[in-house]
Amino acid sequence: MADSSAAAAAHHAPSGEVTKRDLLQLIAVAGAAIGAGAIAWPLIDSMNPSKDVLALSSVEVDLTPVTEGQGITIVWQGKPIFVRHRTAAEIKEAQDVKLSDLIEPQADSARVKAGHDQWIVLIGICTHLGCVPLGNKPSDPRGEWGGWFCPCHGSQYDTSGRVRHGPAPANLALPPYAFESDTKIKVG
Ligand code: FES
Numbered sequence: 001m002a003d004s005s006a007a008a009a010a011h012h013a014p015s016g017e018v019t020k021r022d023l024l025q026l027i028a029v030a031g032a033a034i035g036a037g038a039i040a041w042p043l044i045d046s047m048n049p050s051k052d053v054l055a056l057s058s059v060e061v062d063l064t065p066v067t068e069g070q071g072i073t074i075v076w077q078g079k080p081i082f083v084r085h086r087t088a089a090e091i092k093e094a095q096d097v098k099l100s101d102l103i104e105p106q107a108d109s110a111r112v113k114a115g116h117d118q119w120i121v122l123i124g125i126c127t128h129l130g131c132v133p134l135g136n137k138p139s140d141p142r143g144e145w146g147g148w149f150c151p152c153h154g155s156q157y158d159t160s161g162r163v164r165h166g167p168a169p170a171n172l173a174l175p176p177y178a179f180e181s182d183t184k185i186k187v188g
Contacts, residue, residue: 057077057188058076058186058187058188059074059075059076059081059186059187059188060180060184060185060186060187061074061083061184061185061186061187062183062184063083063085063119063182063183063184063185064183066083066085067085068085068086068087068118069085069086069087069090069138070084070085070138071083071084071085071135071136071137072136073124073136074187076175076187076188077188079123079124079125079175080123080124080125080132081121081122081123081124081175081187082120082121082122082123082124082135082136082148082161082172083119083120083121083185084119084120084121084122084136084159085118085119086117086118086119086120086159090146090159091108091117091118091159093145093146093158093159094108094120094158094159094160094162095107095108095109095117097158097162102162102163102164103162103163103164103166103168103169103170103171104162104163104169104170104171106160106162106171108160111160111161111162111171111174112160113178113179116179116182119185120159120160120161121174121175121177121185121187122161122172122173122174122175123172123173123174123175124136124148124172125172125173126150126152126155126168126172127155127163127168127169127170127171127172127173128150128152128153128155128166128167128168128169129152129153131150131151131152131153133148133149133150133151133155133157133172134148134149134150134151135147135148135149135157136148143156143157143164143165144156144164144165145157145158145159145164145165146158146159147159147160147161147162147164148161148172150168153167154167155167155168157171157172161174175187175188176188
């Protein structure tokens, strides 16, 4: 028995006509896809963060000019970042302190990168009410523990950025960063 649906198709639409219509539909679909693609690209492109924003998401810092005992402040994502090149005495002081003497006990080794303990990198925002502590410039007061002094209410931080005198309740926070070489870090 002959296939009735095939027979019906042949009856209603000769094979040449079906092929032409399919082709026209294919062209229409392809055209729509190209059109959609052309519209989508500028939209996607406009959703990408601008180069300025990308640049701020991480900052490379050349450590070469920062001599021992000196600190610099850079800005990362709108926050001051302290980078201090610690002297041997400052490192020893930070390492020798008894953890039980600390308001927020944390070993110095947990606050620096292994093999780079001469560098301390901190978010320079006092953990009390958010002032920027002093201590990076050579002329700045550094407090009794030789680190940073917050002029707002007198909090003091040691050479590891740990709070030693309140009212600040916590150590200066550490930003995410990595050494790209011995003389370059990338913050963020
Ligand atoms: S904000 Fe630093 S001591 Fe209050």
